Amino acid sequence: MMEKPFAITLDAGSSRANHTGSWRNERPGYVRNLPPCNAACPAAEDVQGWLFHAEGGDYEAAWRAIVRDNPFPAVMGRVCYHPCETACHRGHLDEAVGINAVERFLGDLAIERGWGIPVEAPASGRSVLVVGAGPSGLSAAYHLRLLGHAVEVRDAAPAAGGMMRYGIPRYRLPRPVLDAEIARIGAMGVRFALGRSVTDLAAAMAEGGHDAAFLAVGAGVGRKAHVPAGAAARIIDAVSFLHGMEDDEPPRIGRRVVVYGGGDTAVDAARTARRMGAEPVIVYRRTRQRMPAHDAEVEEALEEGILARWLSTITQVEAGEVTVERMELDAEGFPQPTGETETLAADTVILALGQDCDLALVEGLDGIEVEDGVVSVGPDMMTGRAGIFAGGDMVPAERTVTTAVGHGRSAARHVDAWLRGTAHAPAARPPAAGFDALETWYYEDAPHAMRPRLEAARRASTFDEVVSGLDETTALYEARRCLSCGNCFECDNCYGVCPDNAIVKLGPGRGYRIDLDFCKGCGICVQECPCGAMAMGPEPG
Amino acid sequence: MGTQEIRYFQVGSHAVGNRLLDPGQRTVQSDPERANALTCGHRACQGCGEALGARYVVDAALRATAGRLVAVNATGCLEVFSTPYPETSWQLPWLHSLFGNAPAVATGVAAALRAQGREDVRVLAQGGDGGTVDIGFGCLSGMFERDDDVLYVCYDNQGYMNTGVQRSGATPPGARTATTEAVGDAPGAPFGQGKDVPRIAMAHGVRYVATATVADLRDLEAKVERAMEVRGARYLHVLVPCPLGWGSPAALTVRIARLATQTGLFPVYEARDGEVTGVTTIRRPAPVEEYLRPQKRFAHLFSHPSGPAALARIQEAADRNIRRYGLLGDGGPS
DSSP, X not given: OOOOOTTOOSOOEEGGGSOGGGGOSEEEEEOOOBOHHHHXXXXXXXXXXXXXXXXXXXXXXXXXXXXXXXXXXXXXXXXXXXXXXXXXXXXXXXXXXXXXXXXXXXXXXXXXXXXXXXXXXXXXXXXXXXXXXXXXXXXXXXXXXXXXXXXXXXESXXXXXXXXXXXXXXXXXXXXXXXXXXXXXXXXXXXXXXXXXXXXXXXXXXXXXXXXXXXXXXXXEEOOOOOOBOTTOOEEEHHHHHXXXXXXXXXXXXXXXXXXXXXXXXXXXXXXXXXXXXXEEEEOSSOGGGOSSOHHHHHHHHHTTOXXXXXXXEEEXXXXXXXXXXXXXXXXXXXXXXXXXXXXXXXXXXXXXXXXXXOGGGXXXXXXXEETTEEXXXXXXXXXXXXXXXXXXXXXXOOSHHHHHHHHHHHXXXXXXXXXXXXXXXXXXXXXXXXGGOOGGGSOOOOOOOOOBOOHHHXXXXXXXXXXXXXXXXHHHHHTTOOOTTSOOOOOXXXXXXXXXXXXXXXXXXXXXXXTTTOOOOOHHHHHOXXXXXXXXXXXX | OXXXXXXXXXXXXXXXXXXXXXXXXXXXXXXXXXXXXXXXXXXXXXXXXXXXXXXXXXXXXXXXXXXXXXXXXXXXXXXXXXXXXTEEOBSSOEEEOOSSOHHHHHHXXXXXXXXXXXXXXXXXXXXXXXXXXXXXXHHHHHHHHHTXXXXXXXXXXXXXXXXXXXXXXXXXXXXXXXXXXXXXXXXXXXXXXXOOHHHHHHHTTOSEXXXXXXXXXXXXXXXXXXXXXXXXXXXXXXXXXXXXHXXXXXXXXXXHHHHHHHTTSSOOEEEETTEEEEEOOOSSOOOHHHHHTTOGGGGGGGTSTTHHHHHHHHHHHHHHHHHHHXXXXXXXXX
């Protein structure tokens, strides 16, 4: 007698002979769309991709996924203005994922555990000179090393970091963190020539035997707007002031300080002055809403007791006092003088009216065009002169650390292609992962884990870090709030909701396959995919 | 409800699977080796809620009984689409007799197994709402009052869909069917008719009664598992949307089942010995229009002059459920 399964007495054919796939007039498929966080990241990080690893507790894989694009996770986790969080779809649901805090947690963990980055590419035999050891230059140096090139970084300052060291105050970016991430780049074999400015680019390239150069000297010159001032008035520009904080003798500013300007540098200067015991007042000619500074920075400054006078301009500076004039916005939103003035006591006036680039090194070089105080570059970041590339604050772009890091990454790829006689074509961007494609029902309601903050009163008097990091549990919780927009995170919904068992589960990390012999094309899998990682498409032919 | 609290915030406990969970805590349906009791090639329409619900239930029952399970099926869509001779989609011992006698056949199977001393083998009977609420109701009531050791599962798609969408005792008021056309002064199925079989089962004092839908897999699987822990008569009523009969897009089957629960029109609860012991509360309250609008069987409610009054009555019914079962989590079961 034949072996039969339990209690089966009659041979029957299986319905698997009936290929219901022939009923279908549309077919489901898996997609990988561009999540809003990735689309918004100026440093081109695969945010959703590294959060995926962090969610599973594999922090090293998550960190390695970050440093594929950005060598500064711990710095980013402190100073990036996180446009990813502004774009995050979770913001429509409850609150954006605290991406920046998780990045900082991973960056700090990497420093604590001493994770390094091996250079695996074979030596190319080519050499690149990077001028400027700021975020852009260091990022370019890092990526060029990863691609196998020899790299020398020159900077006029005695230490590497550029604006990360000489512009961003310590309470936002502690120097041991910056030092650790720069040291990691040094350990990859990047040579640093510090305290050596480049005045003659051609000579510097010839001297070092370099085949290409990447210029990233930043915008380190405080703009000198004309403010009528008496001979005894004490005026300093914000860039010099912040730079001076890294000297052995910090600048003397007195108790009553007026900071003139409304950008992030103005806020940094005011908050730094506050920590030196001063009572700073920010004077800005427009309203708070129109301040170019990031709102979180302004908010923290006000919490620390910094005063602000919106709609005011400085008309005269004398020893010990300034005269300010009240402004009014006209119909077009431009501030117009009213003629009403008053005086404020001021031992020092700090001007934070914008920054310019010192472009002396490109003066007289054929082919390099300068427009509005910045260097023109093509889409490949090359200047008009072959083999000379530029990025960061010295080219037209948003002036943030993250943008600069992105420039370095992008420039490194173009320099590499140029050195190899090819052209680098960035991969085409996949379609945007829209909020409407999500089925948010499946996500648990979970609010943002706020980073604990030092008491405003306490931080105002010290240079301790203002925003502290997440512990592991909180970081994991935060990472798991990611919706994984447009990319499968293996929740098994498609596998479960198919009435026809037409989805095959391939195992961890391998996703799913659609069995087109049986898929009737009902589309429930697409409809119920939480993260919009599936779409219906036409049948071929 | 009594299911384990799982707070992995990415998907919570609402998705089918979760790669971050221990395999032991995952659903039956997320298992790559699941039984697929109702396998591929069945002839249910695109997006059939009943085919989905039957696999969810029988796979969970197979796991709860370690595969020692016999199924008895009433006549209906589920029987017709799964067993056109000589094919079967069933991957377990399965019997079909008549439209109205599935509970009686199941009683007989349970008695035969008991006579053989094979009480490890359990019996599940299943049918649509026609076979349960109307045609097999006498047999079902008998099975209940005798407390026979059978889990009876009704897949409720609110009409006789297999024979051409006629009204059953489970068709909701206002719905258009082939026998309650959208014509006359009060189009669609009349108000004030129909049966609430889960409550009738509770009135029998049945040991375990539960309602569920294809929109909440974890809840459904937990209820099957709890039902199989009990000996004696048990009743599970599962709402399964029917794209054909309801005139809803095939892709929306799960979504519409979810809206039935979130509007309060289909209360999800469980009861032991005639008392409600737990309710699944509403997470995202929705007005009944949101549930009715995607279904063509209710289209006349949005065009006919009697529509607004009918909609108000349907909303009243939903609000009554919300009060009666404490679906907003404020009152608790009454």
